[in-house]
Amino acid sequence: PSLLALAAVLAYLLGSVPFGIVMARLFGLGDLRKIGSGNIGATNVLRTGNKLAALLTLVLDAAKGGIAVLVARWLLAEDAAQLAGLCAFIGHIFPVWLKFRGGKGVATFLGTLLALHPLTGLAACGTWLVVAIATRLSSLAALITAATSTFWMFTLGYGIGFFLGIALTVLIYLRHVENIQRLKAGTESRIGEKKKTGP
Numbered sequence: 001p002s003l004l005a006l007a008a009v010l011a012y013l014l015g016s017v018p019f020g021i022v023m024a025r026l027f028g029l030g031d032l033r034k035i036g037s038g039n040i041g042a043t044n045v046l047r048t049g050n051k052l053a054a055l056l057t058l059v060l061d062a063a064k065g066g067i068a069v070l071v072a073r074w075l076l077a078e079d080a081a082q083l084a085g086l087c088a089f090i091g092h093i094f095p096v097w098l099k100f101r102g103g104k105g106v107a108t109f110l111g112t113l114l115a116l117h118p119l120t121g122l123a124a125c126g127t128w129l130v131v132a133i134a135t136r137l138s139s140l141a142a143l144i145t146a147a148t149s150t151f152w153m154f155t156l157g158y159g160i161g162f163f164l165g166i167a168l169t170v171l172i173y174l175r176h177v178e179n180i181q182r183l184k185a186g187t188e189s190r191i192g193e194k195k196k197t198g199p
């Protein structure tokens, strides 16, 4: 149990590293909190126009979840891997370094799923890509991906991830309340647009 608790804390601290903010500083893009949606994720980094910084944010925020899962599974077991993925995800959305005001968890969610069960992860990434390409709405892609993730878990053979999948989906929806309002109002900004949508 103490090893599990240690894994949970380390995964949380890893998930807490806000790579969007780190990249924005490294590339001199200004304060992400004052750009676009004000979010610290790759979608908002892209609104600065810097595609490399956005790609690095996406990959590194995803890697946080993936690495937490793989290390916990390697050192401990599958339940520890699930717990580590959940804690890395919670770290991203409630990071200790940013006074618990973090991101929306989509990249970390995808990285966690890829490491937990690659087939499910690939199906989720595919779902995100299809919706994002069809609509150019990153938030809508995330919401549909989250909602369908437990379906993919069951159909592709990771039924033991059901409760984790539900928990992550609920948290993603809670973090996208403003996006859902903008989607309903038809004011959500599309991928590639740099229009300010308010914090």
Ligand code: G3P
Binding pocket: 036, 037, 038, 039, 041, 042, 043, 044, 104, 105, 106, 107, 138, 139, 140, 142, 179
């Ligand atoms: O990954 C977060 C995305 O779903 C929405 O981001 O910046 O448009 O609120 P944003």
